[in-house]
Amino acid sequence: MKSNVDTLTNLLPVGMRERADKALEAVDVLMQIRDPRVLRALAPAGVRGLVLHRGKQGVPTEMPASHSAYFDWTYPHDHSEMQALYERAKRGQWVSEQLPWNTSVDPLNPEVRLLPEKFFDYEPLQAMGIHLTAHEQMQFNHSLCAWTLSQFLHGEQGALFAAAQVTESVQFFDGKLYGATQVMDEGRHVEVFRKYLEEKLCRLYTINDNLFVIIDSLMTDPRWDMKFLGMQIMVEGLALGAFGTLYKGTQEPLLKNLLKMVILDEARHVHYGVLALKEHIAKELTQREKEEREDWAFEVALLMRNRFMAYEVYEEWFEGRMPRAAWRAYVTNVPGMREFREVMFSRLVPNLRDIGLMTPRILPRYEKAGLLQYFGGVAAPDLTGDQMLAELDRAS
Numbered sequence: 001m002k003s004n005v006d007t008l009t010n011l012l013p014v015g016m017r018e019r020a021d022k023a024l025e026a027v028d029v030l031m032q033i034r035d036p037r038v039l040r041a042l043a044p045a046g047v048r049g050l051v052l053h054r055g056k057q058g059v060p061t062e063m064p065a066s067h068s069a070y071f072d073w074t075y076p077h078d079h080s081e082m083q084a085l086y087e088r089a090k091r092g093q094w095v096s097e098q099l100p101w102n103t104s105v106d107p108l109n110p111e112v113r114l115l116p117e118k119f120f121d122y123e124p125l126q127a128m129g130i131h132l133t134a135h136e137q138m139q140f141n142h143s144l145c146a147w148t149l150s151q152f153l154h155g156e157q158g159a160l161f162a163a164a165q166v167t168e169s170v171q172f173f174d175g176k177l178y179g180a181t182q183v184m185d186e187g188r189h190v191e192v193f194r195k196y197l198e199e200k201l202c203r204l205y206t207i208n209d210n211l212f213v214i215i216d217s218l219m220t221d222p223r224w225d226m227k228f229l230g231m232q233i234m235v236e237g238l239a240l241g242a243f244g245t246l247y248k249g250t251q252e253p254l255l256k257n258l259l260k261m262v263i264l265d266e267a268r269h270v271h272y273g274v275l276a277l278k279e280h281i282a283k284e285l286t287q288r289e290k291e292e293r294e295d296w297a298f299e300v301a302l303l304m305r306n307r308f309m310a311y312e313v314y315e316e317w318f319e320g321r322m323p324r325a326a327w328r329a330y331v332t333n334v335p336g337m338r339e340f341r342e343v344m345f346s347r348l349v350p351n352l353r354d355i356g357l358m359t360p361r362i363l364p365r366y367e368k369a370g371l372l373q374y375f376g377g378v379a380a381p382d383l384t385g386d387q388m389l390a391e392l393d394r395a396s
């Protein structure tokens with residue numbers, strides 16, 4: 001997809017292009033949002049993430065939360081499916097010590113690759129005069145895998161806080177009990193991804209600015225259903241797709257095991273999001289509120305599809321050797337990234353359909369973005385983690 005960044009920077013003298021590209025890309029994210037209400041909702045977080053780079057300062061970030069905690073002193077049994085999910089979640093708890101942490105992981109071993117060989121395509125790099133030796137290819141594999149897992153870890157921190165917030169603010173009492181299990185799950189996910197990065201890959205990359213924007217906007221939005229939509233449906237739905245792709249492709253047994261356990265938990269999280277929002281969107285929202293959420297979901301889906309460019313890996317490997325625009329084109333088309341996108345949207349789109357945010361009003365925009373092909377897929381309530389893993393095992 002040709003963005004405004006490519007068009008504008010091409011008009012500048014060569015020496016200025018790189019600096020301008022970096023600055024303009026931040027503005028471009030916001031310029032491409034067509035709905036003014038969505039823009040208003042995302043702009044403050046956009047400035048903090050894309051202009052001020054708050055996630056990259058190496059110091060803690062404070063995000064003021066402004067939602068209401070919702071108490072119910074009558075303790076109703078108000079949602080039987082959430083109650084069933086709570087029972088399943090209790091039985092599905094596991095401890096990180098169950099994973100084979102004594103596995104020795106060598107990120108540079110070509111016999112046991114973190115990311116599969118077919119994830120990469122080195123020809124476009126060669127065409128730009130960049131030749132990586134076999135050893136460098138393994139180092140590049142290490143970098144890209146560590147970058148991906150670092151983004152998972154940052155996303156899990158967001159999920160931990162979002163799960164705590166929605167547990168306070170959700171209005172289903174059975175949802176609150178279920179939410180308590182999710183807070184525990186997300187804490188465990190932070191624990192295992194941190195441990196894997198710290199002890200096995202010995203590397204941690206900073207948060208991607210666009211992921212920061214999404215997390216910031218969810219933390220600070222006072223509306224509980226926006227937190228649900230953003231975290232439980234969009235971020236978790238896309239993460240589930242990404243975990244699945246990596247689970248299927250990695251040869252490293254500890255990572256595969258870790259992802260398997262996380263996928264079993266995440267499938268419940270997305271299921272919960274669909275249950276809570278389906279009813280809320282159908283019964284509680286006005287037409288105008290529904291449309292706002294429909295537009296927001298579409299814009300955030302595009303943001304997530306187009307903006308995870310692993311610039312941190314680019315800066316480490318190729319800055320000065322190829323322009324940022326060339327990296328953008330490369331990373332967008334590398335086979336592993338294509339598969340990531342494919343699987344992520346095949347998970348996300350059916351959930352948006354099920355909660356009622358893909359009405360005929362918005363379908364042409366999904367079609368134009370090439371995302372309508374996933375419309376007929378299976379949504380989270382009909383796909384347990386076990387079924388998902390069986391499907392992935394069959395495909396690998």
Ligand SMILES: [Fe+2]
Pocket residue numbers: 156159185186189266
């Ligand atoms: Fe998680």
Ligand SMILES: [Fe+2]
Pocket residue numbers: 159186236265266269
């Ligand atoms: Fe989750």
